[in-house]
Each structure stands twice: as C-alpha cells, then as structure tokens.
Amino acid sequence: MSATTSEPEPGLRERKKAATRQALHEASLRLAFEHGPDRITVEAIADEAGVSRRTFSNYFANKEEALFYGDLQRMRLLAGMVRERPASEPPWAALSGAAESFYRRLGDLDPEWIARSRMVRRHPSLAAAQVQTFAALEREISAAVAARVGPGDPFGVRGQLIAATFLAVLRVSLNVWLERRPEISFWDLARDSLAEAGRGFA
Incomplete structure (x- = not known):
C-alpha cells in the first residue's frame, strides 16, 4: 500500500459527534436484535441512546440509516x-x-x-x-x-x-x-x- 498523508486528529466537537452517531447505531442494533427491526421506532432508538428525537434526525434520516x-x-x-x-x-x-x-x-x-x-x-x-x-x-x-x-x-x-x-x-x-x-x-x-x-x- 502506498504511503498517504496522515490526516489531522479530529477536534473535540467532531469526536463528540462521532460518539453520538456510534451510540445511536449501537442502540438501533440492540433494539433490532431484541424486538425485530420492524418493531422499533426512531423514538425508541433515541430513548435507548439517551438523546432527543431531534438529535437523532441530525445524524440519521431514518432507522435504516442508523442500523x-x-x-x-x-x-x-x-x-x-x-x-x-x-x-x-x-x-x-x-x-x-x-x-x-x-x-x-x-x-x-x-x-x-x-x-x-x-x-x-x-x-x-x-x-x-x-x-x-x-x-x-x-x-x-x-x-x-x-x-x-x-x-x-x-x-x-x-x-x-x-x-x-x-x-x-x-x-x-x-x-x-x-x-x-x-x-x-x-x-x-x-x-x-x-x-x-x-x-x-x-
């Protein structure tokens, strides 16, 4: 693999956003495994991750994207x-x-x-x-x-x-x-x- 220029480390804000996105993803997976993907909602995923419905919408358009x-x-x-x-x-x-x-x-x-x-x-x-x-x-x-x-x-x-x-x-x-x-x-x-x-x- 050829050498590439290393990218700068993300700042605190970017790391927090990445952590929130990952938390929503993991929450969607947990709920899908427990209840089935057809039975989970965006609201349930947001609650599981401890964020608001509006926050979910800032990161994903729907539950499928989160999954x-x-x-x-x-x-x-x-x-x-x-x-x-x-x-x-x-x-x-x-x-x-x-x-x-x-x-x-x-x-x-x-x-x-x-x-x-x-x-x-x-x-x-x-x-x-x-x-x-x-x-x-x-x-x-x-x-x-x-x-x-x-x-x-x-x-x-x-x-x-x-x-x-x-x-x-x-x-x-x-x-x-x-x-x-x-x-x-x-x-x-x-x-x-x-x-x-x-x-x-x-």
Missing part, C-alpha cells in the same frame, strides 16, 4: 484502501488487493455481525436499505477505478462494470458463506471468487 451505519463505515474504509493502492496496479488487481488488506485487517467475522447479516436477509425493507448502502460504495469504487482506466473509458462504463462486479462478488460470496458455512474462511471463499471473476477484466 447500517457500521456497514457504511467499513465500506468507506474499503474504498479508501482501493484509492491507496499503487497507481501502477490494474483496476481488478487493485480492488482484489484492497479487499484482502481490508478483510485481513477486519479479522474473523464476529457473531453479532453475522447475526445482523442474517437478520437483513429476513426483512425485505432492510435488504432494500442495504442495497442503497452498497450503491453509495459503488459510486466511490467506480470513481477510484475510473482513475486507473483512464481515457480508454470516456463514458465510465468499464469503470462502473468493474466496480459493480467486484461488489457483487463480495456480496454473493458472503451470502453463500452465511448460508452454507463451508469449512473455509469467508475471505478464502471471496478470494477464489474474485480470482474467477477477475479473469474477464485481465
């Missing part, structure tokens, strides 16, 4: 790792390398994350919100890929196809791993799937 905040943060980290890959790497190699670094850093998938992923698949409304979250990441990934593809892709079609395929491979690999729980790690399954899909972009 998926952790996923969005992880996805932004992944997108950042893609941008930091060496400029000489082809797009698919950069994406695969970033994914490996990301999942090695993330470590084993924790039981709470697995439980939430399964919960998402049981509730169509949450599944739709997850798709929107992935769409936001796809735009970031597409922009990073476009910088590597260069003038050979004037309309950005190839960049978007590569980004969409990359995220689809990760999503399908995760679904298969959650459903079948094979005797290999999620990353081992995803790595093999990325290698197979990447032959079309070599």
